[in-house]
Amino acid sequence: MRYILLLFVILIAYGSLYPFHFSGDLLPVSDFLSWLVNLSYRTTEADILANILLFIPFGFVAIMTLATSRRLLYHASLLFLVGTLFAFMLQYLQFYLPARVPSAADAWYNSLGIIFGMLIAHMIIRYSHQHLTDEISTPMNWSQITIPLLLALLWVCWRLFPFIPSITTDSISTAVSPLIHRPDLNFITIIRDTIGWLVFFYLLTRSPFDKLSKFRILKFVAYIFGLEILIRGNVLTVNDLLAALFAFAIFASLTSVKLHEGLSRGLAVAIAFTLISPLSVAEINNQFQWQPFDALMKGNPWANGEFLLLKLYLFASFIYLLRISWFGWLGAALVSIFLILSLSLMQIPFGQNNGDITDPILAALIAWAMSQVEKVAIDERAMALH
Secondary structure, eight states: OHHHHHHHHHHHHHHHHTTOOOOSOOOOHHHHHHHHHOOOOOOOHHHHHHHHHHHHHHHHHHHHHTTTOSSHHHHHHHHHHHHHHHHHHHHHHGGGOTTOOOOHHHHHHHHHHHHHHHHHHHHHHHHHHHHHHHOTTSOOOHHHHHHHHHHHHHHHHHHHTTOOBOOSHHHHHHHHHHHHHOOOOOHHHHHHHHHHHHHHHHHTTSTTSTTOOHHHHHHHHHHHHHHHTTBTTOOOOHHHHHHHHHHHHHHHHSOHHHHHHHHHHHHHHHHHHHHHOSOOBOSSOOOEEOSTTHHHHSSOHHHHHHHHHHHHHHHHHHHHHHHHHTOOHHHHHHHHHHHHHHHHHHTTTBSSSOEETHHHHHHHHHHHHHHHHHHHHHHHHHHHHO
């Protein structure tokens, strides 16, 4: 888990300091101290939320790293301090990036994200420890709880992005108006989202949700749609409703074995639709981008963030299902990388976007991270049983 924590540190630094064009003179100490205590920098709700979300993975993995520590509070406090100092260091370095605006307030919001991540991880570990105590004969560890839980959470996060509530009559009316005034069908979206919902329903049959009835699972859909219309900029369309209804009808009619067998194939289709839809011959061949995460750093950050959440969900779910159905982590990683790289290369003659090395790298990192979670969790369970 330490390596996963290091990976998040590298990714956060990459995103915070991109494109690394440093310039300028050394900041005087007096100016730095004034900046450090100045929390009046004006920022938007979206920026606040982004700064909190950015460091939640750091806090989450930090606690998972300390799962077997005998001095959990001490080491967690130490990692919180290190994470907070890291956040302030990144903000300070942005003084020398002309395209960035450094803010001490952003670093404090980063530290709040660390706390949230730590709390989430602590609750999962406590649940899994209770599970081990109550059902010691079951070959269960917290990776078998954590991975399905995080995948299900990714789907919910994608549906609720950008998480900023707007609870007014006008905003709610705007959110539901496409159901009445613009009921246009998009079959690609319906198929993709049907598969996405099916995977979500399947994840809710895994621990810690395995005791949920199908009726209660259907209530999850209603809750998510209800929250969606309360999020700024979100709309509810007929495609959304049809996809959820089709998915639940399939989920209710199939046995878990039948559903399990078809989901990995369905996810391959959903990934293809996501990466190369709409499929059309490009008038001029697109270029393949070899610099990782370059496209993600450019353009609209909120649109890119939403698309990233969807890809994380689809890629990670595909790898997870391959792992529990057909292969080990290495095999699942190689199959997913081959599929995603092939689709990325297809974007050169087809599709509307450039092919990008980012997606295959993302798949490799996801597979590696999940394998590390499982390895550490199995080791911890072995210690608990002895």
